[in-house]
Amino acid sequence: MKRIALLGPGTFTEESAHSFLGSGETYEYVNCKLIDDVFMSTVNGETDYSVIPIENTFDGSVRLHLDWLIHEVDLPMQAEWVFPISINLLGIGAGKGNLEASCSGLTKIISHGVTLTQCRQFLRKYLPHVELEQVGSNGEAARLVSELGRPDVAALAPNGAGMLYGLHTWAPAVQDHQNNYTRFLLVGNEPIQLPGRAPDFTKTTIIVTLPDDYPGGLHQLLSAFAWRRINLSKIESRPTKKKLGTYYFYIDVEASMDSVLLPAALQEIEAIGCQVRLLGCYPTYSYEPVHSEV
Numbered sequence: 001m002k003r004i005a006l007l008g009p010g011t012f013t014e015e016s017a018h019s020f021l022g023s024g025e026t027y028e029y030v031n032c033k034l035i036d037d038v039f040m041s042t043v044n045g046e047t048d049y050s051v052i053p054i055e056n057t058f059d060g061s062v063r064l065h066l067d068w069l070i071h072e073v074d075l076p077m078q079a080e081w082v083f084p085i086s087i088n089l090l091g092i093g094a095g096k097g098n099l100e101a102s103c104s105g106l107t108k109i110i111s112h113g114v115t116l117t118q119c120r121q122f123l124r125k126y127l128p129h130v131e132l133e134q135v136g137s138n139g140e141a142a143r144l145v146s147e148l149g150r151p152d153v154a155a156l157a158p159n160g161a162g163m164l165y166g167l168h169t170w171a172p173a174v175q176d177h178q179n180n181y182t183r184f185l186l187v188g189n190e191p192i193q194l195p196g197r198a199p200d201f202t203k204t205t206i207i208v209t210l211p212d213d214y215p216g217g218l219h220q221l222l223s224a225f226a227w228r229r230i231n232l233s234k235i236e237s238r239p240t241k242k243k244l245g246t247y248y249f250y251i252d253v254e255a256s257m258d259s260v261l262l263p264a265a266l267q268e269i270e271a272i273g274c275q276v277r278l279l280g281c282y283p284t285y286s287y288e289p290v291h292s293e294v
C-alpha cells in the first residue's frame with residue numbers, strides 16, 4: 001500500500017485528499033504537523049508521496065511551498081486537483097446563538113496563516129481586536145482550542161476538525177469570498193494510479209533561468225510558446241536566493257511532454273541560453289463534487 005504524507009489530521013489537505021484519492025482503502029495517509037515534515041517524509045523515503053497545497057483562488061500561490069519545490073527537494077509532480085475551502089469558526093460549547101454574540105467574548109483566534117488571510121475581512125469586521133495566532137495547520141489549531149478549553153479562544157478551520165476535536169461550529173463559511181478553492185499537488189518519485197475519472201488536461205511545470213538580464217529576454221522565452229500556440233496557465237518569478245534581484249520563472253504549461261510541440265519549445269529556449277528544469281508532467285483535475293451540492 002502506498003503511503004501519502006499530508007498536513008493533518010483535521011485539515012483541508014486531508015479533506016481534499018480523501019475526496020480525490022479516497023479515504024484510506026487504497027492509500028495509507030501519514031499525518032504531519034508541519035509542511036516541512038510532509039516534504040521530508042517523502043524525501044527520506046518514509047512515504048511515497050506528499051500532498052502539497054499550491055495555490056488558492058484569492059491568495060494566489062502558496063509561495064513557501066513553491067520555494068520548497070524549487071530549492072529544497074527534487075520530487076516530481078504526479079497529479080493536481082482542486083478542492084473548495086469552506087472555513088468555520090469553531091469554539092468550545094454551543095456558541096451564543098448569533099455571530100456577533102459568539103464573537104463578542106473572544107480574545108484569541110488560532111489558525112493557519114493562509115486561512116487567516118482568506119478570512120481577513122471577516123476578522124476585521126467581527127474580531128478587530130483579537131490576538132491572532134498562526135500554527136502549522138488548521139487541524140492543529142482546532143486541537144489546541146480543544147486542549148485549552150477556553151471559551152474566549154476559537155479556531156478557523158474545516159468542519160471536520162471540529163468533529164475530530166469536539167468543537168462546535170459557531171459560524172460556517174466565514175471566508176471572505178464564497179468561491180474559495182485551493183489547488184493541491186501530489187509529488188513523489190513514482191507515477192501514481194489515479195481515480196478512473198478523466199483529467200481535464202496534462203500540465204507540465206518547468207523552472208526557467210534566463211542566461212542574463214538583458215532587454216527582451218523574457219519576451220524571447222515567451223515567444224517560443226506563443227508562436228507554437230502553447231498556452232501558459234501560470235508564470236511567476238521567485239528569487240534564486242543566490243543574489244538580490246535574480247529570479248527563476250516558475251511556469252505552468254498546458255501541454256504534455258509527450259506532445260511534439262512542447263519538447264521543441266523547450267529545446268528552443270535552451271538554445272537561447274536558458275536553463276530549464278522539469279518539475280513534472282502530470283494530469284490536472286478540476287473540482288468534481290462526490291455528492292450533489294446545494
Ligand SMILES: O=C(O)C(=O)C[C@]1(C(=O)O)C=C[C@@H](O)C=C1
Binds near residue numbers: 014062085115138158
Ligand atoms: O491547514 C490546513 O487545513 C491546510 O490544509 C493547509 C492549507 C494551506 O497551506 O494552504 C490548505 C488549504 C487552505 O487554503 C488553507 C490552508
